[in-house]
Amino acid sequence: MSSPLVAPPVVKSKSLHCPNCGGPVQLRGFGHALTVVCQQCLTVLDATTPELKILQHVQEKYRVKPLIALGQRGKIGGTTWEVIGFQARTVYDEGTAYTWYEYLLFNPYKGFRYLTEYDGHWNFVTALEPQPVRKAAGGRGAVVMDGHTFRHFSGAEAQTTFVLGEFPWRVKMGDKVVADDFIDPPLVLSSETTDDEITWSRGEYTPGSEIWKTFSLQGSPPPPKGIYLNQPSPYGKGSMWRTFWLLVLALLLVVMFFAAMNHGVVVFQKTYSFSTADKGEPSLVTPIFEIKGHGAMELNIGTSLANDWAYFNFALINDDTGEALDFGREVSYYYGSDSDGSWSEGGRSSSIYIPALPAGHYYLRIEPEMEAKDGNRLRGDWVNNMNYTITLRHGVTNATWYWIAGLLLLIPPIFSAMRRKSFETRRWMQSDYPPVRSGGGD
């Protein structure tokens, strides 16, 4: 039913001559160009006129040599792109000129892309048809695109300060636009605003080495200077405090888990009474108990002290070898109320951590001390007493070690978070919103 396909002739690229210097002008864009610039004499020509009408004469002193020559081809994302245009754009800020360079890439099927370069930092840029949604974030501008929030970084009037090759739009030196950048590294959304329209593009940070490989360029790319606005941080994304608190929370959970799992086994428990009025040796020995296997121990002293103190001398003695471990602990508990309300200090009980000892039969020698104070001083029958319970658990976990290990584990992330923070600070120093330096006085 359909007529045979008649393939039209292959579309050819055009070679013309510059009306100013007579040199060859090659049109690589198959008729997409509106403007073409003579590579020999830099004259800006109207590519839509057959005779290449002269639009602007440009002095040789403005010439900039592109790092990637016009006509070079390279493959990005599976598509071959040819460099067909080059322009320099400059922002003047308080007497300083900041210039970046744009390489126009062309593929006759896929259209146009850009490579931008500033101080050794490269971006692969695609024009955007959708209009990003504007919103405010933290008192400054932002736009949202595909679920990403891009924060306004800077905005300035940019001027075209050099053009070479061809462009599918009308361009000449001195053209001005307001250029704004919104970042979500490694991405940047850029808008260019003129009186008539606002156009958007999306750039992705690309290392210079990749550009060199793509276009098979000689030598090495210019080393990047400073931190570029959408350069990805080598220390990752996000707020350092969020990471920090997540780690602390994780650590807390780990410690709580082990603490809950490791109450240990009670190997000895007994309640005693003590009185300063007791005659004879104040110390006592417990019955022998067995400690099976390796593991730390926790000795808990629970007392009936009230606004009083007691000191306990302990010796944990190995009945098999006679070796003794001596230690002591003060327990004090005071409470009351004053004009600020009720208060208390210390506690009725106390725990002592005992490192792992060899398995075997053990007993405790306990020698409490108290200050005799109740009773009648004149009668000389000062006395003081208490009840106390000794509990010895075997196989406990000392949470302290987990905390210390955890804190050590936190050092690298904290260090990296600090470096990340410092990287972000240096990035934003270049923006319209330089961070206030901390420690600069109150």
Next chain:
Amino acid sequence: MSSPTSNCPNCGAPVQFRWSSAVQTACPFCKSIIVRTDLVLENVGKIADLPPDPSPIQLLTEGVYRGDKFQVTGRLVYEYENGSWNEWHIVFSKGASGWLSDAQLQFAISFMVNPKEAVPSQDHVSRGKHVQFGGTDYEVSTLTVAMYKGFEGELPFPYYGKSDMLFADLRTSGKSFGTLDYSENPPLLFLGEWVDYDELQLKNVRQFEGWA
């Protein structure tokens, strides 16, 4: 079913409509613009030579959109101060008619829509204005005055004798877009979305020197 064939009302040469619902075509011999009303063909003018064009698309290019195959049957060409663009008329395998636009190799697919909502008149359309169609919010991003340079192939409606015409570009925050064509009254509304060249899986595209 064979494609309807008739004779050119101007020169008598056979004129074939590749697509049975085509309304406008050009006589391949005398270049008359032929508009079909019922089964009568009417000669309404002469076509102009189209400017050379670097689009990879041509008549009979085939592609796929949302799983449905289409073929390019016609083309409208516009020119404005910053270049030219093509609206390729595409016909889907089930007979639906749509448009594949190519503006400096930015591609989009759209369909003519009769909206329930009111369309702003030419005097009431301005940059930044918001309009809603089918629950989607569109912003008028650009107003373009363009010249209708002509057509080739087959069109789904009569479209000739136009010169300067106003277009309003409608954008959203996503892939959806629209165009208001003020060359007719009421204006024509086209709604659709931006597409990537690759996703259309185009076949029978043009060849370019040095780009095998």
